[in-house]
C-alpha cells in the first residue's frame with residue numbers, strides 16, 4: 694500500500710518532465726510512457742503517492758535532502774589555449790578575441806587527474822571552447838595524455854590545424870570522436886594557398902578517426 698508521502702518525499706527537482714517522458718539528469722535515466730516505472734513516476738507527480746523504489750531510483754528525494762552539490766559530469770570543455778585562426782560571424786571570437794594564452798602543462802595534468810574520478814559518467818572531454826585546439830603545438834601530446842588516463846577524448850575543430858602528421862598521430866593513438874566544421878573561408882584560403890590536398894587528406898582522416906572512436910575500437 695502506498696505510503697502517505699507528503700511529509701517524507703518530494704519530487705526530485707532536477708527532473709525534466711515532459712508529456713511522454715521524464716528524464717533525470719543526475720542518473721541519466723528516463724522513463725517514457727509504456728515503461729514499467731512510468732505509471733509509478735506519474736502517480737507521484739500527480740498525487741504525491743510513492744514508495745522507496747522511487748527514491749532508490751532517484752525520481753523522488755527526501756524532503757530534507759541537500760541537493761545543493763548534486764551533479765553528474767558528462768561533458769567537459771577543456772580549453773588549453775585561447776587562440777583561434779578564424780572569425781566566424783556567429784562566434785564571440787569574431788568581435789571579442791582574447792589575448793593569446795596557453796594553459797600551463799602542470800594545470801592540464803592536474804585537471805586530467807581530477808577528471809579520472811568521473812570516468813564512469815564522462816562521455817566526452819572536448820579540447821576546445823572558443824578556440825581552435827589543433828593550433829596548440831601540444832595538441833597531440835594532450836590527446837595522448839587523455840588517452841593514457843582512459844578518458845573519452847572529443848574534438849570540435851575548424852579543421853585548419855589538422856595536418857597529415859597530426860592526423861596520423863591521432864589515428865595511431867586509437868582515433869577519437871571528432872567533428873570538423875570547415876568554413877568556406879578556410880577552403881577558399883586553402884585553395885589560394887594551393888593547400889587543397891591537405892584539406893582533402895584532413896577531411897578523409899577526420900572521417901576515419903570518427904569511425905574509430907575509442908568506444909568502437911575496443
Ligand code: SF4
Nearest residue numbers: 777781784786823824
Ligand atoms: S573556429 Fe570556432 S572558436 Fe574560432 S571563430 Fe569559428 S566558431 Fe569561434
